[in-house]
Amino acid sequence: MGLDYSHIKVVGFDADDTLWVNETYFREAEEKFAELLEHYETKNKIDQELFKVEMNNLELYGFGIKGFMLSMIESAMELSNNNVSQETINKILEIGKFMISRPVELLDGVEEVLATLEKKYRLIVLTKGDLLDQERKLDRSGLSAYFHHVEVLSDKKEVNYQNLLDHLEIEVGEFLMVGNSLKSDVIPILNIGAAAVHVPFHTTWAHEVVPEDEHPNGHLTLNSLKDLLKYLN
C-alpha cells in the first residue's frame, strides 16, 4: 500500500490525544494523587504502585476514568498500609469527578482537517474506553457533525477493527486509520492490511508504549494532524 492513498475512501480517527487532550489530564491526576500520598512513599514508588494496580485491574475494569478512580483508591490503601485518611479517599473521588467533567480541549488543526477531509472521505471515530465518557466528550467537542459513524470499542485489537470494518461494510484497502498510539491505532491496522498514520502525542501512557524493536513499518508518521492534508486531498 505504501504511501499511495488514492484508494482510501474511509478515514478513521482515534479520539483521545488525537482529536483532543486526554493523557495530560491523567498525568495531572497522577501528580495530585502522588501529592496526597507523599507521607507514605516516594513519587516514583507511588507511580509504580498505581500503574501496577491499574494493570492488575485492566481486565476487570477496562479503560477509562472510573476504573482509574477505583485503582487510585486501591493503591492508596496498599501504599499507606491501610492507613490512608478518609479525607484522602474523598479527594481521590474529587480528582476523578473533575476529570470526567472537564471541558474538551481540541488539538491544533483538528477542525480544519475534519472540515476539509469530510468533503471527500467518509470520516469515522474509533475510540476505546468508557462509552458514556467518550460520547460526552464527542458531544462537547462540537465535532459530531463531521462523522458518519462513532464506535466506542472495549479494546483496539485486530479482531475489534476487523469486526467493525465488516459491520460497516468497509473494504480493508479503502480504510486509513489516524491515531497517536502505535499499539492501538497503527500496529493492529497494518496487521489487517489497512493503512495507518501515526501522529504522536507528547505524552504516552506506559501501557501504550511499544518497545523500539517492535515498532511497525509501512505507516506514515506526522508531527501534526494538519500535515494529513498534504497526503489526503
Place this chain on the structure above:
Amino acid sequence: MGLDYSHIKVVGFDADDTLWVNETYFREAEEKFAELLEHYETKNKIDQELFKVEMNNLELYGFGIKGFMLSMIESAMELSNNNVSQETINKILEIGKFMISRPVELLDGVEEVLATLEKKYRLIVLTKGDLLDQERKLDRSGLSAYFHHVEVLSDKKEVNYQNLLDHLEIEVGEFLMVGNSLKSDVIPILNIGAAAVHVPFHTTWAHEVVPEDEHPNGHLTLNSLKDLLKYLN
C-alpha cells in the same frame, strides 16, 4: 400495531434481567454494603443514602458496576461522617470485583427461545451500561452466535433507539423489542412506533420503576420469555 406481529422482522432483546440475572446481584451487594455500615445507620437509611448518591452520580458515571462501586464508597463516607474504616473500603472494592467477575446465569427458557426465533427473525441485543461488562457477559453467556448485532447504549431513550434503527436500516414497523423494564425497553419503543413485549423480572431497580398512572399501553406482557414463542412463530 396491536398484537399482530406478522410484519416483525427484527427482534431486539434487552440483556440484564431479560436474558440473564442482574438486578438480584445488585440487591445482594446492597445487602452486604448495609451490613458493613450497620454501626452507623439503619438498613433503610443506608439504602436511601446509597440510592441518593447513585442518582446524583448517574450523569457523571452512567450505568454499571464501576459507578456503583464509586457510589458505595462515597455513601460509606457520608453515612459514617468520614469515619468508615479502611477495611470497609477494601470490602466495598471486593463486593464490586465479585460482581464483575460473577458467572452469567441465564434466565429460564432463553436458549430455547433464541434458538427457535433465530430461524425466522434477525435477533439483536440492545443493552445499556458498561461496554466491557456487557461484552464480557454476552461472551460468558454462550449466546453470542444467536445475534446479528450487539449494541451497548449509554442510555435507552427514544433518540438512542431511533439512531440505532436508522444506523442498522431497520424499519420501525418491523421491529419488536423485548425487555424487563417498562421505562427503558417498552415506553420509548412504543413512542417511536415500534412494538414492545414486557417480560417483568421479580426485582426492579428503583430508578427503572414507572408509576402506575404512567404505565404504557399497546404492548404485550408475558410472565416468561418462553411465552414469546406463542406470539412469534
